[in-house]
Amino acid sequence: MSPTQSSAVAVRTGPSQILLNTRIIAVMRAPHATSYAPVVEALVEGGVLSVELTLSTPGVFEELPRLRERFGETVEFGVGTITTPAEAVRAIEAGAKYLVTPLTDADIVAVGVDRGVAVYPGGLTPTELFAGWSAGATAVKVFPASVVGPGYVSMLRGPFPDIEVVPSGGIGISDAAAWIRAGALAVSLGGPLLGDAFHGGDRKQLTERAVRLRGIVDEAQAAK
Numbered sequence: 001m002s003p004t005q006s007s008a009v010a011v012r013t014g015p016s017q018i019l020l021n022t023r024i025i026a027v028m029r030a031p032h033a034t035s036y037a038p039v040v041e042a043l044v045e046g047g048v049l050s051v052e053l054t055l056s057t058p059g060v061f062e063e064l065p066r067l068r069e070r071f072g073e074t075v076e077f078g079v080g081t082i083t084t085p086a087e088a089v090r091a092i093e094a095g096a097k098y099l100v101t102p103l104t105d106a107d108i109v110a111v112g113v114d115r116g117v118a119v120y121p122g123g124l125t126p127t128e129l130f131a132g133w134s135a136g137a138t139a140v141k142v143f144p145a146s147v148v149g150p151g152y153v154s155m156l157r158g159p160f161p162d163i164e165v166v167p168s169g170g171i172g173i174s175d176a177a178a179w180i181r182a183g184a185l186a187v188s189l190g191g192p193l194l195g196d197a198f199h200g201g202d203r204k205q206l207t208e209r210a211v212r213l214r215g216i217v218d219e220a221q222a223a224k
Helices: 017-022 033-045 060-071 085-094 106-115 126-134 151-157 173-182 203-222
Strands: 024-028 050-054 076-080 098-100 118-120 140-142 165-167 187-189
Touching (some): 024 033, 033 060, 033 203, 050 060, 060 076, 085 098, 106 118, 126 140, 173 203
Parallel strands (some): 050 076
């Protein structure tokens, strides 16, 4: 990823080419991180290639290097639910290509900025979101996005014309197009995409949902 110049900060790390190509982040929560690999395979078959491993799942730091070895450069793995700078550092050391937080913390953003790693801090209010953006975020995560709706992106762009947004929380597959058309950099989905994949669900159906989501997002992006 190449750092890009920003008016708000000296250097901002841009989104990966994988994310720019696909515009989707799959958010993974499982009983244990050792369950991730088969689900990632199903997502890859469906064209979803950016995967956020959340720290609410045990074993993420230990499993991440194994996943990177298995999937190579095909999949971009990030670590989410980061709430401290120490977790951010450990995630990068384990091989995370990006960091995701549920909150706005300039110290966490600084870890990513200083190491040239993409970072997506969470917030909801304009004050929180602009604080994350000003600190050097790659994009800000609007969370929970279902509370505000896609129109919030254009409202934010009024006072903050350059801000990049990734909505997360309560977004269904059919909702994704509206967010992309509104100007979101990407959409972040967990349960509506993954369904019961970690609890004995049919992974073929997961791949079918991923294919459907990619089609919806690609069409919306092409129409912008």
